Amino acid sequence: MTTERASSKSSSDSKQGSRTPLYRQIKEYVRNQIEQSVWLANDKIPSENEMAGQFKVSRITIKNALQELIEEGLIYRIQGKGTFVAQDKLGEPPVYRPEKRQGDLTVAFLMPRIDNRFTANLLHGIENQLADEGFNLLFRTTGDSQETEKELLNQIVRSGFNGIIIYPAQGQSYNEEILKLTLNEFPVVVVDRYLRGVETNYVCSDNVTGAFEATEHCYRMGHRRIGFISTHVEGTSSIEDRLTGYEKALSENGILIDRYLRLTDLESKEVNRILQDGASDSASKERIVQYLERNPELTAVIAVNSSVGLTVMEAAKQLSRRVPEDLSVVFLDDYELSAFSAIPPTFVNQEEYTVGREAVKLLVSVMSNPKQKRRKIVVPTRLVVRASSSARPEE
Structure with missing residues (x-):
């Protein structure tokens, strides 16, 4: 397996890219070549491989552009010989037979749920890039259930779709169906979570470096007692990587790793209520209150996500510990409208x-x-x- 780093261009930059999908740009190029008589009736046009090289896109993008032109009657394809310009619109109808397609313009995306800014933006990115490539999107949620995930995967494969993007349900193992599809060379890409030791195509944020930089930020602000709070670590690679980044930052700055400063077994479905219902789960908040009471010397906390971070801030408020004057809190992701909250989080x-x-x-x-x-x-x-992080309070 090869590991690559994507461009560091921010998401806001990405959204400002071309508004015209790539396949449509290519489609219009072919149409213009024909309308301007560069390519005449019955001329053979460049192959899919040649155009893919010319435009630096995949063959599938070229195929999608040409297929629409075939259906419009502008070009036709002869099996084994290539693609040709049809008779002009004033002449006889072109002699061609459109290829039968079943699902080859649709990609499925499965994810546990869409309930926060992270999942909404992830879906938005997938949807926009699929449109650029000329694909439709089938979107389904699994409720973070591996059983539902398995049923949906089987339905999608039976329906003849060409590819799947999946944000796996949380657990200590991948769904067997994902492994079967991978072994059978069915096009699958996993996002956010991955299973160590299993080779699949996947894309994820650099969770190790992100948590490292968050922890080092606290260190540079003078904090030495820095905690880490998360939902269950085991089986969720993104959380495991964030914990790794936190511990790496402590070690590289000469701070002993104190296991008692870790609280890593909150229930995700419970703690997520603060974003869904506007109120934290009482059990989760109470556990964080007890954690803060056990560690009065703590001056900074790394929260694995925005749900945990908001619950930490509520717990601190209950104990009359001010954020950031008494306790700095850094979130390892963001939430909708966070910039407008009373204390916009780092x-x-x-x-x-x-x-x-x-x-x-x-x-x-x-x-x-x-x-x-x-x-x-x-x-x-x-x-x-x-605003949620600042220099360590004076002792």
């Missing part, structure tokens, strides 16, 4: 929009060549410093 931008676009690019590449070596693409993150 956070790590996971660049999830870019993760979505890169996942589609990788899937299209795999669809063009299913036997290619499996690839891991890591998207750089970015620390955004705001």
